[in-house]
Amino acid sequence: MKDLRDPNFKRITTLELANEFIDNSIKELKEKIKDDQVILALSGGVDSNVVAALLNKAIGKNLICIHVNHGLLRKNESEDVIKTFKEKMNLNLIYLDVEDYFLDKLKGVSDPETKRKIIGHEFINCFVAEAKKLNGIKYLAQGTIYPDITESKGIKAHHNVGGLPSHLNFELIEPVRLLYKDEVRMIGKALGLPDELVYRQPFPGPGLAVRCPGEITKERLNLVRETDYILRDEFNKCGLSKKVWQYFTIVPDYKTVGVKDDKRTYLNFVVIRAVNSVDATTATVEEIPYDVLFKIRDRMLSEVEGINRVLVDITPKPTGTIEWE
16 A cells, blocks of 8 residues: 655654654653643553553653553453563553443444444543543544555545544544554554554454454454464464464354254354464465364364364455454
8 A cells, every 4th residue: 555644754664763753752752742641542452552562651650551441352351461461561550341331322223334433432432431530631642554544545444544433532542543554553562562462463442343244242252352362372372373373263143054063053253364464454364384274173163162164264355454344
């Protein structure tokens, strides 16, 4: 995809340029925010991790991070976020468990764009409600990056672009909105974030909702969560986690006929997707060795109740997007 940014914008390709970006950003953030407070949606993903570190360097304790567990996160995601940012990095962190609330709002909704907008809208509502308790919050920070903006123009709505209420009472702070994913990672390295935070897989704002096509249910979300955990575990064991940019599972709202213990089954199927990309605007499919693939298949079919078939998506971007919704 053509880079539509200002031609004078310096693409961040070195740590020197990253440090220059950081210095300029900190100066701008300090001048803009002054002594006001900022709340940040801290999902634990690369983009929000980097924004948290950048804002922490600029305004310190005036940054309040809010982690929303909307029930659409990967296995152990919330626990990892709390351990990393609250216990190790000592950031101000508020934890909100609103899983049942989100699932109720998404009940009966199958259209992907409607789901995204509901999630984005309710996500922001959680911030508004929490900010009222804190009093005097002026700014809302987001990990919006450049592909979020370009893809929201005619391709798909992003939770932090298309789902915002029209009468938002916060002023937005989006310090990495002009950066691609590889540039955000470079900023993270320059800020001194550990590799496990900088090079972790990209994770969509709407979470597992985009990997659970059709109406979202708690049962199917659990299938996505458990199969994704097995996939990540096996990729870590065989070294593919260091070679593949993004890998995950999808469980569509569709069932197939199968056989188990000489009895007919009618269960969900799981799709494995593994792609490589630099900036998320294009992606190639990563080949998974058959021995690894068969081990993953066997574990999913034996360890996860509710699936009877394992498929692999080999579609590049374009023509398909990286996520299914």
